[in-house]
Amino acid sequence: MTRLFNEPSAFADELTEGFVAAYPHHVRQVPGGVIRSAKPEAGSVAVVIGGGSGHYPAFAGLVGQGLAHGAAMGNLFASPSAQQVYSVAKAADQGGGVVLSFGNYAGDVLHFGQAAERLNAEGIQTTILTVTDDIASASKDEIHKRRGIAGDLTVFKILGAAADAGYSYEDVVRVAGHANDRTRSFGVAFAGCTLPGAKEPLFTVPAGKMSLGLGIHGEPGISEQDIPTADELAELFVAKLLADVPEGKGNRVAVLLNGLGTVKYEELFVVYRRVHQLLAEQGLEIVDPEVGELCTSLDMAGASLTLFWLDDELEKLWTDPVDAPAFRKGVVKAAEQLSESEIQVEDVHAIPEATEVSRDAAERVLAALQVTGKTIIDNAEELGRIDAVAGDGDHGIGMERGVRAALDAAQKALDGGAGAGTLLRHAADAWADRAGGTSGALWGVALGALSETFGDTDRVSASDVAAGITAAKDSVMHLGKANVGDKTMVDVLVPFASELSDRVAAGAPLREAWAGAATAAQEAADATADLVPKMGRARPLAEKSMGTPDAGATSLAMIVNAVATILA
């Protein structure tokens, strides 16, 4: 269990602070995570990794010469927000483009994906590379659906080595994709970890049993058996991985035997002894193996074996020197330290000049955000109750955290003279950054789309509002991949946007058009009670949610109806 913490909610921030204090020669803190303190080559490709905290040395412990240029550090077992990823990537970029790499989990895909869109939109070439090494999580036919576990390290290592070796952008992406194709892992667990302050472990395994293929956050395994001997576990690992080898593999392989937290070094060495024998018996040559804690899950009891099938190019990159806080090998060049002034930190508080009319519009937008905030705060408990029927019950808390942060940022922007577009941009970033989860990301892009439409110069007309809402709808559907009928906020957003556009186009004043569209939104939200969710982790509970409306659809309808009351 996790015993040492202060306020559980501050755990991730505090561990980041301690980590940065401990490794000043390796990392510098930037908003959202850390970047290398070693000065990189100008123009080299920047490798930005990340994920939830609780997996040290993944991810921040892997930032340094020969490895990643930056890591976005999310909350415990939670994806970093798109804003965090964006901010770290901006600070890490050396003008040579960015590769974002992370384990394949829905939340990470969403947030890193969104950051990539923003970076590309700003002219920073950005590519996503998800790691999919866990052979237990999907079949060979659906290899792209596999999760990323300890094999993250091989892909990150190849990315970092290729970038530091001066590979072109295209070649970094190519060789790292190849590394992911050549990396296969299999894991087992004996006991789950307990989050700071939690009363129960995240999952349990019956005493004396071992769960096969269980994920690093307690995602279901594929089977259960008695705890084997060390040799038997080695045999199981090797058999599983030799039954799932990549095409064109050679006879040289890097081996990672990873402890998840409380399977200790001595046990790992006993297991490794047999793994080594078995691979040698197959005529395989082992190159630079790693035995230790490479990707943990707090104090989870478990272990995984990774085989990384090398060719000449991958072997060179795998064995290249590296100097990160928690992964070091070979002879690196002494690093010149980056000076503070050389770190490009995105100033999220910068406020570009705005016209008088746009500043007036910003005031009205703030008023709309204020009534939105009051509505969410008043109804947070009810939203949580609805969400708990088939989800994890955090919709109310997440929305409240998001809207409070957005209001705070919007007020500061207004005080600083922001136009409507900038005020919305600040509110959008703050919402996405603080709310966490999927709804935070979706509200972030929705407000971001409004921001783009409103700008900081022109008067905001009724048709601008309608166009902005339509743009917001498109962004939400693009990012969230949900369609009408999936029992999400999209079921409300689509009829609301369409009704608003139609009424404005027909010449209705904004107040009237919005009120009509809001009524349609409420009807649509109520109608989600008859739907079954199509997406997300709640799938096994889908049936159970029949008769209850969707929480995200409900909160959206509440908001548009509340905003209706204050429109001029």
Next chain:
Amino acid sequence: MTRLFNEPSAFADELTEGFVAAYPHHVRQVPGGVIRSAKPEAGSVAVVIGGGSGHYPAFAGLVGQGLAHGAAMGNLFASPSAQQVYSVAKAADQGGGVVLSFGNYAGDVLHFGQAAERLNAEGIQTTILTVTDDIASASKDEIHKRRGIAGDLTVFKILGAAADAGYSYEDVVRVAGHANDRTRSFGVAFAGCTLPGAKEPLFTVPAGKMSLGLGIHGEPGISEQDIPTADELAELFVAKLLADVPEGKGNRVAVLLNGLGTVKYEELFVVYRRVHQLLAEQGLEIVDPEVGELCTSLDMAGASLTLFWLDDELEKLWTDPVDAPAFRKGVVKAAEQLSESEIQVEDVHAIPEATEVSRDAAERVLAALQVTGKTIIDNAEELGRIDAVAGDGDHGIGMERGVRAALDAAQKALDGGAGAGTLLRHAADAWADRAGGTSGALWGVALGALSETFGDTDRVSASDVAAGITAAKDSVMHLGKANVGDKTMVDVLVPFASELSDRVAAGAPLREAWAGAATAAQEAADATADLVPKMGRARPLAEKSMGTPDAGATSLAMIVNAVATILA
């Protein structure tokens, strides 16, 4: 708990095999442990560390450029034998002398001390440096009695850096002693670890409680309190260590925050955050801190803080580059690998030429060992029962393991044409190496002293036997530090040696003299029932042992009486 193992008794050997297979670029296996695979400078001082297994990265993980030249790897939580230490030191020696360093525990002091004597006797300059950083284990007035815990690393690091920097032998010893004086640690524990195959943990701490100052093998702590917050633990650590600073400390300090096994990295970083703040508030500058698992105790839940008070010389050595399996920093030179032929492995099976008369004597010595073996094996259970009254009950098992190994080695030596001296030397080494514990070491030196007296050339006369027994008695008393009346085997050995010498000097044939002395030995063994032990861990239980004879005294009396039956 420790879940992954095969035969528990093979655990230490198997983990060594796996460790060596995983790190071929760093270490080579030699009898008793490992040495660096990087080719060292000829004539440089060799730093040999060691201790029980189960503390990884201590000790074998700390062998490499800039750190130790070799590590003797004992069984789980048990000192390596003198033979293991000797063998590793011989292989690590580069002609510049050896420094043996280890945490201050009775078993290690005994075995390393004995190895040092043998090395010095062979002309290899050898010095002992015990690490005594644990401020909870003894007061400032008895600072030399303190245990060694995570602060081992600072002393080892200074030793290795000084040796690799080309320091003279005297200067290596001086600066490392100074490093030990400047290193202070304090530890806490939340839960004990479980040895492979054991049903119960080595110790327990009540749920919700934290034990202060508890040793890494479960040695008693100084107090118990509720588990604090991370910040409160940082405050406790810093307060304890700032109340026990070395004389002449400066304002620069290296900081080690160590996890014992299941207090994980994220928790350590949260604690480190506050430690860093508190030390900074005191105006201290922190140099190259380390936060992680530096000295574990299998999966024990605990943590310790070490402050290493630097001066200019220590700071330079602390920050010098290092490249060991589990501790790496800075820019080391690319290492030239040692070739197999350059490793000086002591051939313990070498048999020097012997005369006919000495080979005859060897046959009679083997007969004595055989009757010794039968006696011990027949009485092992009874010896265990006597030992369990006030000790840990393993005397019978240990003696049986020792004598079986000695018999095996003696038979092989005889088959190879050994004289009496060589046969006894092989038997002595095998006994000490395999029996473990204090009695193993003492029987090893006893047989070793006989070996010296007998030699491989001359006929063994009655007075040679008497002289050999007297030499054995002296060796046992010198190594074990026990006197007559302490309730140990010395209570038997002293009257036996003296009676034998007197009777032989008076002209009695060996058989008669030995029989008389054996009777005196039995009386002395029985009389130990009236004594209270003065030494060792059994002290709290001393009273309880009144009325029961000492197990070591009893087994010795049994042996000399058994040998009496076969003397010609």
